[in-house]
Amino acid sequence: KFLYSVKCNNNRNVIRSVFNQGLGADAASLNEVLMASECNLTKNDIYYSAPGKSLKDITNSLDKSIIIAESLNEIILIDKIAQKRQEVIEIGIRLNPDFTFYSDEGQPSKFGIDEDQAIDFIKSRQCKNIKVCGIHVHLKSQELNPSVLKRYYEKMIDLARSFIKLCGDLKFINMGSGMGIQYSKDNNPLNMKELAASVKSKLLEFRSEYPDTLLIIEVGRYVVGECGMYVTKVLD
Numbered sequence: 730k731f732l733y734s735v736k737c738n739n740n741r742n743v744i745r746s747v748f749n750q751g752l753g754a755d756a757a758s759l760n761e762v763l764m765a766s767e768c769n770l771t772k773n774d775i776y777y778s779a780p781g782k783s784l785k786d787i788t789n790s791l792d793k794s795i796i797i798a799e800s801l802n803e804i805i806l807i808d809k810i811a812q813k814r815q816e817v818i819e820i821g822i823r824l825n826p827d828f829t830f831y832s833d834e835g836q837p838s839k840f841g842i843d844e845d846q847a848i849d850f851i852k853s854r855q856c857k858n859i860k861v862c863g864i865h866v867h868l869k870s871q872e873l874n875p876s877v878l879k880r881y882y883e884k885m886i887d888l889a890r891s892f893i894k895l896c897g898d899l900k901f902i903n904m905g906s907g908m909g910i911q912y913s914k915d916n917n918p919l920n921m922k923e924l925a926a927s928v929k930s931k932l933l934e935f936r937s938e939y940p941d942t943l944l945i946i947e948v949g950r951y952v953v954g955e956c957g958m959y960v961t962k963v964l965d
Contacts, residue, residue: 744768747953755947756794759786766793776903776945778823778865780839784810797821797865797903800842801850804859811858821863821901822847828884830869830877830907840867844888851895861896863943864889867905870950873916875924878907882928886935889942899942906947910954919951 745768748754753774754765765775777790778797787807790796798804798820811818823841828834835844842850851861866885872878882904889902911918932944 741768752948752952753945754794755949759790762790762794776821776865776901778821778867791818795819795821795863795901797823797863798842799823799840801846804850804856808856808859817858817860819860819862819900821865821903822861823865823867824888826866826868826884826888828888830872830881833884838868841865848895861892861899863899863901863903864892865903865905867947868907870906871909872907873909873911873919875920875927878919878924879927881907883931886931889935890938893939893942898939901943901945903945903947906950908946908948908951910951 741764744764748765748768748770753776754761754770756762756765756775756777757779759777762775762777772793773795775794776797777794778799779786780799782796782799782803784806787796787803788810791807791810796807798807804820804822807818807820824844824847825838825841826835826844829836866888868881872881885902885904889899893899908921909916909919935942935944
């Protein structure tokens with residue numbers, strides 16, 4: 730499954746055109762969740778990931794999107810809402826994994842919960858009204874080297890297996906973005922055929938093990954970045 734970042738354009742005609750191609754929504758604000766919902770996307774097609782969600786953001790998006798929790802405190806807040814509603818709420822969690830695009834060692838990030846902290850928190854079973862149904866990682870955008878993306882996807886599959894063992898079956902694995910486009914003649918365009926061939930066996934192996942787990946990639950830049958022109962006036 731592929732997601733499109735709603736924030737790329739607030740023109741509803743453009744958004745409707747993109748969503749009519751079958752893409753889901755990567756929303757980074759409550760308004761983006763509502764815009765995607767207005768375009769007839771279902772809750773399972775809208776993934777809401779943004780640091781610092783307010784109580785209003787959460788309560789007004791719970792029934793319209795899959796919320797991706799960005800911190801332990803956010804998980805606790807959603808759990809309190811779930812207790813008041815007397816239900817179990819399914820969420821995703823954004824992870825800051827113990828790896829990067831270029832290294833097998835992690836680094837500090839403003840996005841997501843550190844992998845070891847997330848593992849300890851889930852094992853503690855502190856939030857009884859929360860079910861983790863997916864994981865999300867976003868480390869980098871605009872990568873043009875297929876071998877780098879191949880290695881990243883392989884590490885994501887390994888991460889997914891470890892969290893499936895921890896949480897039980899997951900509904901989705903969101904690998905974030907990464908696929909770049911050619912901004913100048915000095916850039917070699919991403920060789921998609923090479924990338925597809927290099928990861929095919931690994932993805933098919935995962936699919937055979939977990940046929941009900943959706944694999945998601947955020948492809949907004951790659952899909953729409955070369956489909957038109959953005960015109961503005963230079964002031965300075």
